[in-house]
Amino acid sequence: MTQSSRTTGGRRFGVGWMLLSPALAVYGIIFLLPALLLMVISFQVNAPELYLWERVYSPENYRRFYTDPYFLKVIGKTLAYCVVVVLATLVVGYLLAWSIYKARSFAKTTLITLVLTPLFSGALLQSLGWYLLLARYGPINAGLRALGWLDKPFNFLGTDAAVMIALVHAFLPFMVLSILNSLRTIPANLPDAAASLGAGSWSAFIRVTVPLTKGGMIAGSGLVFGMTLGSFATPGIVGQGKIQLLAQIIYQQAIQVFDWPFAAVISLNLLAMLGMISALLALLTRRTGGEVR
Amino acid sequence: MNAGGKWLSGSVKALYHGAVWLAFLFVTAPGLLMIIVAFNDADYFSFPLKGVSLRWFVEMAENGNYRGSVVSSLRLALYATALSVLLTLPASLWLHRRANRFVETVLLAPLFFPLVIWSLGLLQLYGMFGLSGRFVTLVLAHTVMVTPFILRVVLQSLREMNSRLEEAAYSLGAGKWSTFRRVIFPIILPGVMVGAVFGYLISFTDVTLTMFISSSGNTTFPVRVYSEQRSEGLNMVVLAWSAVITFVIFIISLIGEKFARWSRYF
Incomplete structure (x- = not known):
């Protein structure tokens, strides 16, 4: 195929890098x-x-980051947020995805719209x-x-629970769509087949349907984990400055303290955590044979 | 529902339906409240409403104070989306032919890359070249931010296209350009439009990236409201704008799901 397209003077699209280079150039710079x-x-x-070339280089920023208990605490707190938010979106997301999957077509459009709007x-x-x-x-x-x-008004804003709930709400649609799209790939008669082979409907659901959506669940979890790790605006508004997650600390160091190198160190650590989680999830996907869509 | 209904005993079934209702209430409550409170006949946010009135929408229409930032958001999203479509179309044609996993991963990477980190790097890059705060820097950053969303949809449209049509066009003597213009483009146009709407909304509602790299002169509506909210709280004009934007986004996602079934692109 490539041979023939070359000999006919490149009649096909995609022969030239010209098609790709504008996008790559912008990506490279930006x-x-x-x-x-x-x-x-x-x-x-x-x-x-x-100037850049006049500056002095040292690993001092990293040393400061890893030895300051405050930053280690923020990392721990952010990771705890990630775990809670991922688990909660998995449970609520599966419930929503399942109810949408089972709904009739008219209701389905409305329900999906309700999930997509946020x-x-x-x-x-x-x-x-x-x-x-x-x-x-x-x-x-x-x-x-x-x-x-309650006898007098209680300010829920600025509490961990409030920020977690808002984050679950923010990332829920991604989980729902991930699971829904993997539910859609299950052949419609498969759970029935399981039931006809003597599996109760509940055990058909647990042993046939859920394993087949493992890919969607893992993909959704990865996405939600990453988004929680980098969440910035939601903790800012719902947390009212009392909840400091990694992204807030980065912004604070860069814009308020004006310590760009230190903000960069925090950023790279955040990136490293994300990389480790992605690797872990990729391993999990391969281990369980689930397919990431 | 019927197939599942048999195995659920009555109480479990009621529990399931209750949970589903609660979950949907959870999903819709913030947006719904956002729209309701804008009708409040009071000078500040309160619940229950003091009365129903349209006066804050009138105020919103007359008051030019926030209109500038809304227009600035609309304009930024328009330029970024248009530029991104121009980059995405040729790139997706290349990817469709070559199926190069590496290039595809690179082009989709901003989707999974935390915005805060990227924004911090951009801030420093623009600072180094003395470009901080220029409108064009915002447009370029937003272009890259929305490109993965558009690319995914366009690529999927290309993959769903019947490749025989393209072959037929070539064998009938059509050139590359006219095959694209007359055969491929009309087929993938719905996908391009869905992608563009996705991208537009992502850019329009962004806080993080814009927060880092915009200047006070070209601040968008979300960033302006975010910073104000932290320092001086919310006023009713902001709530009126938010209600209108939430409602418009609801209508757009209804149309997109009804006519393009766009949830499958995720």
Whole structure:
């Protein structure tokens, strides 16, 4: 095939790198270069007034990061958030995906739209919604006081639970769609076949359906884990500055403290954690034979 | 529902339906509340509403204060999406032919790369060349941010296309360009449009990337509201804008799912 396309003077698309080079050029400058720059900068002694070539290099920033208990605590806290948010989105996401999968076609469109809308609304509008829900004079406080469970308004904003709930809500659509799309690839008669072979419906669900969606669950978990690890706006609004996750610390170091090298060190550590998790999930996928879509 | 209904005893079934309802309430509550409170007939956010009125929408239409940042968001998303489509079309044609996993991974990478980290690198890169805060730097960054979303949809459209049609066009003597223009492009056009809408919304609603690299002159609506909210709280005009944007996004995702079934692209 390639032979013939070469001899006919490249009549087919994709012969030339010309098609690819504009995208690669933009990526190189806007995406790859900044990432490389971070690695270089992470070894610099902070001196914004000096030119790049005049700066002094040392591993000091890394030493400071790994020996300061504050940053280790932030890492631990961020990872704990990731685990909680992934597990919660898995449970709630599976429930939603299953109910959409089983719904009739008209209801299906509406239900999917309800799940998609938060996804497209973005972090700001979503977290403003949670900000209003959880505020001192918001509906949740009003409801709890009407029930007599609270005597005076309680500020839920700035608590770990509030931020976790908002993050679960923010990343839930990705999990639902991941699982839903892997449910859609299951042949419709397979669970029935299992049932006709004597499996109860519940055991057919657990032993046939769930294993077949393992790929979607793993892919969704990876995505949600990564997004929680880098979440910035939601903890900012719902956490009201009281909840400091890694991304907030990076912003603070870069924009407020103006210590770019140190912000770079934190960033690279975050990236390393993401890399390890991806490798782990890839291994898990291969081990269980699930297929990542 | 029927097939599953047999095995669930009544109470378990009720529990399941209750859980599904609760889960959907959880998904929709923030957006719904966002729309409801904008109708409040009071000077600040309160719940229950003090009364229903449209006055904040009127105020929103008359008050130019936030309109500038909304327009700035719309414009940025438009330029970034258009530029990204121009980059994505040829790149996806190349990828469709070559099926090069490495190049595909590189082009999809921004999807999985934490925005904070990338934004920090960009901030430093732009700073080094004295370009910080220029509108064009925002457009380029947003272009790369939305490209993976568009690329995925366009690639899938190409893969779903019947390749015989393309072969037929060539064998009938059509050149590369006219085959693209008359055969391939019309077939993948719905996919390109879905991708463009995806990309547009991603860019329009972004906080993180814009927060790092925008200047006060070209701040977008989400970034402006984010910074204000932290310092001076929310005002009713912002809530009115948020209600309108939430509603428009709901309509767009309804249309996209009904006519293009776009949830399958994820």
